[in-house]
Amino acid sequence: MDSTTFEQIVVAAIEDLPPPFGRYLENVEIIVARRPSREQRRALGLKPWQGVYGMYDGVPYPERSSGMLLLPDAIVIFQEPLERDFRTAAQLREQVRRTVLHEIAHLFGISDDRLRELDAY
Structure with missing residues:
Protein backbone atom coordinates (compact mmCIF):
# COMPACT_ATOMS: atom_id res chain seq x y z
CA MET A 1 0.00 0.00 0.00
CA ASP A 2 1.32 3.46 -0.76
CA SER A 3 2.06 5.84 2.09
CA THR A 4 -0.75 8.26 1.18
CA THR A 5 -3.41 5.55 1.45
CA PHE A 6 -1.98 4.34 4.74
CA GLU A 7 -1.90 7.89 6.11
CA GLN A 8 -5.58 8.24 5.18
CA ILE A 9 -6.33 5.17 7.31
CA GLY A 22 -9.72 16.14 20.02
CA ARG A 23 -8.69 18.81 22.49
CA TYR A 24 -6.14 16.48 24.11
CA LEU A 25 -4.54 15.81 20.73
CA GLU A 26 -4.18 19.47 19.73
CA ASN A 27 -0.50 19.54 20.77
CA VAL A 28 0.27 15.98 19.64
CA GLU A 29 1.99 15.39 16.32
CA TRP A 49 12.94 -10.11 16.61
CA GLN A 50 10.31 -7.96 18.32
CA GLY A 51 7.94 -5.79 16.34
CA VAL A 52 6.02 -2.66 17.23
CA TYR A 53 3.04 -0.94 15.63
CA GLY A 54 3.34 2.47 17.24
CA MET A 55 4.97 4.53 19.94
CA TYR A 56 4.23 7.55 22.10
CA ASP A 57 7.02 10.07 22.60
CA GLY A 58 6.40 12.78 25.14
CA VAL A 59 5.51 13.56 28.73
CA PRO A 60 2.24 11.89 29.80
CA TYR A 61 -0.38 14.24 31.24
CA PRO A 62 -0.12 12.90 34.82
CA GLU A 63 3.63 13.65 34.88
CA ARG A 64 3.28 17.27 33.79
CA SER A 65 3.40 20.25 36.08
CA SER A 66 2.67 23.90 35.55
CA GLY A 67 5.60 25.83 34.25
CA MET A 68 7.09 22.87 32.37
CA LEU A 69 8.38 23.82 28.94
CA LEU A 70 7.49 20.93 26.68
CA LEU A 71 8.03 20.05 23.07
CA PRO A 72 4.92 18.75 21.33
CA ASP A 73 4.20 15.11 22.04
CA ALA A 74 4.27 12.66 19.14
CA ILE A 75 2.44 9.47 18.32
CA VAL A 76 4.21 7.46 15.63
CA ILE A 77 2.39 4.74 13.68
CA PHE A 78 4.61 2.24 11.83
CA GLN A 79 3.25 1.20 8.45
CA GLU A 80 5.35 -1.87 7.52
CA PRO A 81 4.78 -3.94 10.69
CA LEU A 82 1.04 -3.25 10.52
CA GLU A 83 0.79 -4.17 6.84
CA ARG A 84 2.86 -7.29 7.39
CA ASP A 85 0.67 -8.59 10.22
CA PHE A 86 -2.77 -7.45 9.00
CA ARG A 87 -3.37 -8.43 5.39
CA THR A 88 -6.96 -7.37 4.72
CA ALA A 89 -8.09 -3.74 4.59
CA ALA A 90 -10.61 -4.35 7.38
CA GLN A 91 -8.01 -5.97 9.66
CA LEU A 92 -5.54 -3.18 8.96
CA ARG A 93 -8.07 -0.41 9.69
CA HIS A 102 -3.11 2.37 22.64
CA GLU A 103 -0.71 5.26 22.09
CA ILE A 104 -3.29 7.78 23.32
CA ALA A 105 -3.54 5.70 26.49
CA HIS A 106 0.19 6.32 27.03
CA LEU A 107 -0.44 10.07 26.58
CA PHE A 108 -2.80 9.77 29.56
CA GLY A 109 -0.18 7.88 31.56
CA ILE A 110 -1.59 4.37 31.19
CA SER A 111 1.23 1.81 31.06
CA ASP A 112 1.39 -1.35 28.96
CA ASP A 113 1.02 -3.40 32.16
CA ARG A 114 -2.16 -1.53 33.07
CA LEU A 115 -3.52 -1.95 29.55
CA ARG A 116 -2.94 -5.71 29.90
CA GLU A 117 -4.79 -5.67 33.24
CA LEU A 118 -7.69 -3.90 31.54
CA ASP A 119 -7.59 -6.50 28.75
CA ALA A 120 -7.08 -3.67 26.28
CA TYR A 121 -4.62 -5.58 24.11
Missing part, protein backbone atom coordinates in the same frame (compact mmCIF):
# COMPACT_ATOMS: atom_id res chain seq x y z
CA VAL A 10 -4.50 6.75 10.26
CA VAL A 11 -6.31 10.07 9.78
CA ALA A 12 -9.66 8.27 9.63
CA ALA A 13 -8.86 6.47 12.90
CA ILE A 14 -8.13 9.80 14.58
CA GLU A 15 -11.18 11.54 13.11
CA ASP A 16 -13.39 8.70 14.39
CA LEU A 17 -12.31 9.29 17.99
CA PRO A 18 -14.97 10.67 20.35
CA PRO A 19 -14.96 14.51 20.35
CA PRO A 20 -13.43 14.97 23.83
CA PHE A 21 -10.18 13.41 22.61
CA ILE A 30 0.75 12.27 14.55
CA ILE A 31 3.54 10.76 12.45
CA VAL A 32 3.45 7.84 10.04
CA ALA A 33 6.79 6.10 9.52
CA ARG A 34 7.62 3.08 7.40
CA ARG A 35 9.28 1.27 10.32
CA PRO A 36 10.87 2.15 13.66
CA SER A 37 14.36 3.61 13.49
CA ARG A 38 17.25 2.03 15.34
CA GLU A 39 16.99 4.79 17.96
CA GLN A 40 13.25 4.22 18.41
CA ARG A 41 13.76 0.46 18.78
CA ARG A 42 16.46 1.13 21.38
CA ALA A 43 14.25 3.62 23.26
CA LEU A 44 11.48 1.02 23.38
CA GLY A 45 13.87 -1.71 24.54
CA LEU A 46 12.99 -3.99 21.64
CA LYS A 47 14.91 -7.14 20.83
CA PRO A 48 15.84 -7.69 17.14
CA GLU A 94 -9.08 -2.08 12.95
CA GLN A 95 -5.49 -2.55 14.13
CA VAL A 96 -4.54 1.02 13.20
CA ARG A 97 -7.52 2.18 15.29
CA ARG A 98 -6.42 -0.01 18.20
CA THR A 99 -2.82 1.21 17.87
CA VAL A 100 -3.88 4.87 17.89
CA LEU A 101 -6.00 4.24 21.01
Whole structure:
Protein backbone atom coordinates (compact mmCIF):
# COMPACT_ATOMS: atom_id res chain seq x y z
CA MET A 1 0.00 0.00 0.00
CA ASP A 2 1.32 3.46 -0.76
CA SER A 3 2.06 5.84 2.09
CA THR A 4 -0.75 8.26 1.18
CA THR A 5 -3.41 5.55 1.45
CA PHE A 6 -1.98 4.34 4.74
CA GLU A 7 -1.90 7.89 6.11
CA GLN A 8 -5.58 8.24 5.18
CA ILE A 9 -6.33 5.17 7.31
CA VAL A 10 -4.50 6.75 10.26
CA VAL A 11 -6.31 10.07 9.78
CA ALA A 12 -9.66 8.27 9.63
CA ALA A 13 -8.86 6.47 12.90
CA ILE A 14 -8.13 9.80 14.58
CA GLU A 15 -11.18 11.54 13.11
CA ASP A 16 -13.39 8.70 14.39
CA LEU A 17 -12.31 9.29 17.99
CA PRO A 18 -14.97 10.67 20.35
CA PRO A 19 -14.96 14.51 20.35
CA PRO A 20 -13.43 14.97 23.83
CA PHE A 21 -10.18 13.41 22.61
CA GLY A 22 -9.72 16.14 20.02
CA ARG A 23 -8.69 18.81 22.49
CA TYR A 24 -6.14 16.48 24.11
CA LEU A 25 -4.54 15.81 20.73
CA GLU A 26 -4.18 19.47 19.73
CA ASN A 27 -0.50 19.54 20.77
CA VAL A 28 0.27 15.98 19.64
CA GLU A 29 1.99 15.39 16.32
CA ILE A 30 0.75 12.27 14.55
CA ILE A 31 3.54 10.76 12.45
CA VAL A 32 3.45 7.84 10.04
CA ALA A 33 6.79 6.10 9.52
CA ARG A 34 7.62 3.08 7.40
CA ARG A 35 9.28 1.27 10.32
CA PRO A 36 10.87 2.15 13.66
CA SER A 37 14.36 3.61 13.49
CA ARG A 38 17.25 2.03 15.34
CA GLU A 39 16.99 4.79 17.96
CA GLN A 40 13.25 4.22 18.41
CA ARG A 41 13.76 0.46 18.78
CA ARG A 42 16.46 1.13 21.38
CA ALA A 43 14.25 3.62 23.26
CA LEU A 44 11.48 1.02 23.38
CA GLY A 45 13.87 -1.71 24.54
CA LEU A 46 12.99 -3.99 21.64
CA LYS A 47 14.91 -7.14 20.83
CA PRO A 48 15.84 -7.69 17.14
CA TRP A 49 12.94 -10.11 16.61
CA GLN A 50 10.31 -7.96 18.32
CA GLY A 51 7.94 -5.79 16.34
CA VAL A 52 6.02 -2.66 17.23
CA TYR A 53 3.04 -0.94 15.63
CA GLY A 54 3.34 2.47 17.24
CA MET A 55 4.97 4.53 19.94
CA TYR A 56 4.23 7.55 22.10
CA ASP A 57 7.02 10.07 22.60
CA GLY A 58 6.40 12.78 25.14
CA VAL A 59 5.51 13.56 28.73
CA PRO A 60 2.24 11.89 29.80
CA TYR A 61 -0.38 14.24 31.24
CA PRO A 62 -0.12 12.90 34.82
CA GLU A 63 3.63 13.65 34.88
CA ARG A 64 3.28 17.27 33.79
CA SER A 65 3.40 20.25 36.08
CA SER A 66 2.67 23.90 35.55
CA GLY A 67 5.60 25.83 34.25
CA MET A 68 7.09 22.87 32.37
CA LEU A 69 8.38 23.82 28.94
CA LEU A 70 7.49 20.93 26.68
CA LEU A 71 8.03 20.05 23.07
CA PRO A 72 4.92 18.75 21.33
CA ASP A 73 4.20 15.11 22.04
CA ALA A 74 4.27 12.66 19.14
CA ILE A 75 2.44 9.47 18.32
CA VAL A 76 4.21 7.46 15.63
CA ILE A 77 2.39 4.74 13.68
CA PHE A 78 4.61 2.24 11.83
CA GLN A 79 3.25 1.20 8.45
CA GLU A 80 5.35 -1.87 7.52
CA PRO A 81 4.78 -3.94 10.69
CA LEU A 82 1.04 -3.25 10.52
CA GLU A 83 0.79 -4.17 6.84
CA ARG A 84 2.86 -7.29 7.39
CA ASP A 85 0.67 -8.59 10.22
CA PHE A 86 -2.77 -7.45 9.00
CA ARG A 87 -3.37 -8.43 5.39
CA THR A 88 -6.96 -7.37 4.72
CA ALA A 89 -8.09 -3.74 4.59
CA ALA A 90 -10.61 -4.35 7.38
CA GLN A 91 -8.01 -5.97 9.66
CA LEU A 92 -5.54 -3.18 8.96
CA ARG A 93 -8.07 -0.41 9.69
CA GLU A 94 -9.08 -2.08 12.95
CA GLN A 95 -5.49 -2.55 14.13
CA VAL A 96 -4.54 1.02 13.20
CA ARG A 97 -7.52 2.18 15.29
CA ARG A 98 -6.42 -0.01 18.20
CA THR A 99 -2.82 1.21 17.87
CA VAL A 100 -3.88 4.87 17.89
CA LEU A 101 -6.00 4.24 21.01
CA HIS A 102 -3.11 2.37 22.64
CA GLU A 103 -0.71 5.26 22.09
CA ILE A 104 -3.29 7.78 23.32
CA ALA A 105 -3.54 5.70 26.49
CA HIS A 106 0.19 6.32 27.03
CA LEU A 107 -0.44 10.07 26.58
CA PHE A 108 -2.80 9.77 29.56
CA GLY A 109 -0.18 7.88 31.56
CA ILE A 110 -1.59 4.37 31.19
CA SER A 111 1.23 1.81 31.06
CA ASP A 112 1.39 -1.35 28.96
CA ASP A 113 1.02 -3.40 32.16
CA ARG A 114 -2.16 -1.53 33.07
CA LEU A 115 -3.52 -1.95 29.55
CA ARG A 116 -2.94 -5.71 29.90
CA GLU A 117 -4.79 -5.67 33.24
CA LEU A 118 -7.69 -3.90 31.54
CA ASP A 119 -7.59 -6.50 28.75
CA ALA A 120 -7.08 -3.67 26.28
CA TYR A 121 -4.62 -5.58 24.11
